Amino acid sequence: MLEVKGLTKTFGKLIAVDNMSFTIPDGQILGLIGQNGAGKTTTFRLILRFLTEDRGEVLWNGEKLTNEDYNLIGYLPEERGLYPKISIEEQIYYFAKLRGKSKQEIKPLIDFWMDKFQVKGKKTDKIKSLSKGNQQKVQLICTLIHQPKLVILDEPFSGLDPVNAELLKQGIIDLKKEGSCVIFSTHRMEHVEEICDELIMLKNGEMVLNGTIKAIRESFGRKKLYLECPLSLQEVQELPGVKQVSFAPEGGYLLQLEDEQFGPEIFEMVTKNGYIPTFSQQPPSIEEIFKMKAGDHHE
Amino acid sequence: MSKFWTIVGEVYKKNVKTASFIFTLLSPIIIIGIIGVVIYFVSDNQETPVIAVISDDNVYSEVLAKPNDHFEVNTKITTEKEAKSALEEEEIVGYLVLEAQNNQVSGTYYEQPATSDKVNAADLIALLTTEKTNEVAKELGLSQEDMAKLTSSVMIANQTIHFTDGKEDEQDEMTTTLKTVGATFLAFLSFMFIMTYASLIATEIASEKGTRIMEIILSSVTATTHFFGKLVAILLVCATQLAFYAIVAIGGFQLLKTDAFPKEITDIISDFYFSAILDGMLGASLLYFLLGLVIYSVLAAFLGSLVSKTEEVSQVIMPIMLLSMAGFYAATFAGSASGSTLYKIGSYFPFFTPMMMPIRIANGTITTGGIVLGLVLMIVFATLMTYFTLMMYRSNVLVYSDAGVFITIKTSWSVLRNQKRK
DSSP: OEEEEEEEEEETTEEEEEEEEEEEOTTOEEEEEEOTTSSHHHHHHHHTTSSOOSEEEEEETTEEOOGGGGGGEEEEOSSOOOOTTSBHHHHHHHHHHHTTOOHHHHHHHHHHHHHHTTOOSOTTSBGGGSOHHHHHHHHHHHHHTTOOSEEEEESTTTTOOHHHHHHHHHHHHHHHHTTOEEEEEOSOHHHHHHHOSEEEEEETTEEEEEEEHHHHHHHTOSOEEEEEOSOOHHHHHTSTTEEEEEEOTTSSEEEEESOGGGHHHHHHHHTTTSOOSEEEEEOOOHHHHHHHHHHOOOO | OOHHHHHHHHHHHHHHTSHHHHHHHHHHHHHHHHHHHHHHHHHHHOOOOEEEEEESOHHHHHHHHSOOSSOEEOTTOOSHHHHHHHHHTTSSSEEEEEEEETTEEEEEEEEOTTOSSOOOHHHHHHHHHHHHHHHHHHHHTOOHHHHHHHHOOOOOOOOOOEEETTEEEOOOHHHHHHHHHHHHHHHHHHHHHHHHHHHHHHHHHHHHHHTTHHHHHHTTSOHHHHHHHHHHHHHHHHHHHHHHHHHHHHHHHHHHHSTTSOHHHHHHTOHHHHHHHHHTTSTHHHHHHHHHHHHHHHHHHHHHTTOSSGGGHHHHTHHHHHHHHHHHHHHHHSGGGTTSHHHHHHHTSTTTHHHHHHHHHHHTOSOHHHHHHHHHHHHHHHHHHHHHHHHHHHHHTTOOOSSOHHHHHHHHHHHHHHHHHO
16 A cells, blocks of 8 residues: 655755645555646656655555565656667566566566567567567566556556557556556546546646546536437527537537536426437546646636 | 676676677787788788899808898899899899908999888998908917907996885886886776776766666666666676786787797797786786776766766766876876876876876886875775765756756756755
């Protein structure tokens, strides 16, 4: 279990991380979102002890992280790095040895992992001969092959095509099943919604969102309403509590409500003549919340 | 295997396998080989010049016609007229007209101007004089012993006395010169190794920083382990090169002692010369050399950790090039003035010590106390610099900045102070 308590880091006058607290129980996934420069990488660096915090602490199973815990960590930095001139297996062995594993322990696992991430090429191929996507997969294997208990992934999805992103997603879910704590940052909200148990959004080092995906979305109210019904645009605009109406891309109307409480009343009105194909009242998506929060200037 | 040795092993393996290392290793041997081949062909192609000798007295023409290293005599030419036309045809390079009367031998040597294969008149004179002396001795009835007595020349040996610490130093001029040759060679070796390995270690670190491999490594091991792992690995690569050269040198020396080479060459590289030259390179001088490598390597590691691109390495290690070059030039050009105050002061500057100190030792312009002081200064300096570099290293390698070296140092320093405050 990873606990972060009141973590604060400043660089001169700049507050990079401001009083950050969260807990990741074993087998849980935390997503970290935020614009560039919001403090995501600094948070990772503080957890990894590359930087020393001004205040607060990072606890692993109730104790401070020490040099002994290096072997438990799997870290994928934002910008990938491999030695171009050595082979895939040499690269994997080297990083695994630095995590305290022996060549004998790792050797039987390489084929499994290369298969799992569908790396194209032989394990004796030089890194530089691989495509960027395949290099990234090798990097991921290096991050995960020693079965880390604390996995930190900085923008793991960037540069992956949808097929490979899916493989990675599956890989992260597998880690969760094995009981690892996973924390990752991303700009791709669909990944956050699909795999995170909890979410934190950072803005200028401050946590502006924190909680489960569902709770966060619900906290914004179900102000979005997808409607497919025989009413005209004019009629829809005149429904109670409607702030704005647009045509939904998939057909029908998309209504913005002043408050979610108008829902039942609208439902009554649009169904008074019987069946309608769609009535879907939803909270904003994480992406919408992200844009909303990122756009807030008064904080 | 500990993580430290994992890093050492990986970095070592990576560097000794490069083509450039293998080339560096072999280049002196290749160069010596090429020089050898050139000398062989040049000496082989040199034809012995042919001359003609015109003389009434067969004794002298026979002496000159005996096979020698300097020239050959065309015995078919017996008249001046024949000789002149042969000279014109360039069949011969010159001809000697000899007159011998009443124990007086005189003659004229005719040659074309500016021919490449010249016969030195002195060689002719030497041969003829010996023969003439023998002839006269025979006439006077002198024995071989009397001859030896007559011709033995006066012997004067040259011995220089050095006074060190008010005591007489028995080292002769020759030994000093040879030692200085050894010491200068060591200074050159220092310079060469520093140039090679400083850029190697700086590139090694900058490339890991640039590719962000550093972040993965620093999440696996401490910065200290990583730093020393790299340093030791590169110094081991360096040791590999030195050991290789030592083996080749010893092997070559053994080969020279065999009969495969002419005596003239083996004489030059006799035990005496060899040990005197080696004397200038071993002992304290070797320690200076090794400590110098450490100091420069640490500095290179520090400078390498400041940049985030390998392209910037050559720029950032400029100070190393300048420092080592200054030391090397001081040693080679001011070495003869190694007793001067300026040279003495310079030789204690740790960056110059590895080049300048061996010359002072070879020339005997330093006391044992001075040698020890130089070593202590270097050790203290190396320790301080390693400590300082380690302190900065951890924050340096995580500060990515294109703003330049000084900004990086500043940022890194503030990161460091931030860490310390805690």
